[in-house]
Amino acid sequence: MKLLVTVVQDQDVQKLLERLTEEGFSATKLASTGGFLKVGNTTVIVGVDDDKVEDVLTFTRETCEKRDQYSPTPVSPFGRSGILSRPQKVAVGGATVFILDVERFERI
Numbered sequence: 001m002k003l004l005v006t007v008v009q010d011q012d013v014q015k016l017l018e019r020l021t022e023e024g025f026s027a028t029k030l031a032s033t034g035g036f037l038k039v040g041n042t043t044v045i046v047g048v049d050d051d052k053v054e055d056v057l058t059f060t061r062e063t064c065e066k067r068d069q070y071s072p073t074p075v076s077p078f079g080r081s082g083i084l085s086r087p088q089k090v091a092v093g094g095a096t097v098f099i100l101d102v103e104r105f106e107r108i
């Protein structure tokens with residue numbers, strides 16, 4: 001069994017959860033915040049059998065979009081805010097997925 005820990009943009013989470021539920025997967029949604037942009041995102045955790053990992057990755061690819069965002073805090077090329085600072089454009093998503101081995105799973 002694997003645990004997929006997936007960071008997605010808030011705009012995509014509803015589509016992803018609907019798709020996972022339709023396909024019979026259980027998922028848990030956690031509010032989270034990106035360390036770089038310091039804006040809200042969502043972390044979705046899904047426990048699945050090994051042979052279902054690729055299915056979940058496919059649903060994630062199909063529902064989570066890549067978008068450009070600007071860092072809210074100006075970032076200077078010299079590493080701190082200042083007169084030369086300007087907002088930085090970064091490409092966010094579709095999703096960041098960590099795939100972990102699950103040693104044991106119990107539903108009690």
Ligand code: 2BA
Nearest residue numbers: 007033034035036037038039041090091092093094095096
């Ligand atoms: P944030 O940390 O807010 O990062 C948002 C986007 O900013 C990232 O998109 C990436 O394009 C850029 N970025 C992040 N750190 C950067 C840095 N040190 N220098 C320059 N640009 C940087 P994604 O890669 O799609 O990541 C989206 C969100 O996924 C992240 O939000 C974070 O919450 C999570 N994430 C990504 N990689 C992670 C990792 N290795 N460990 C833990 N969480 C991660």
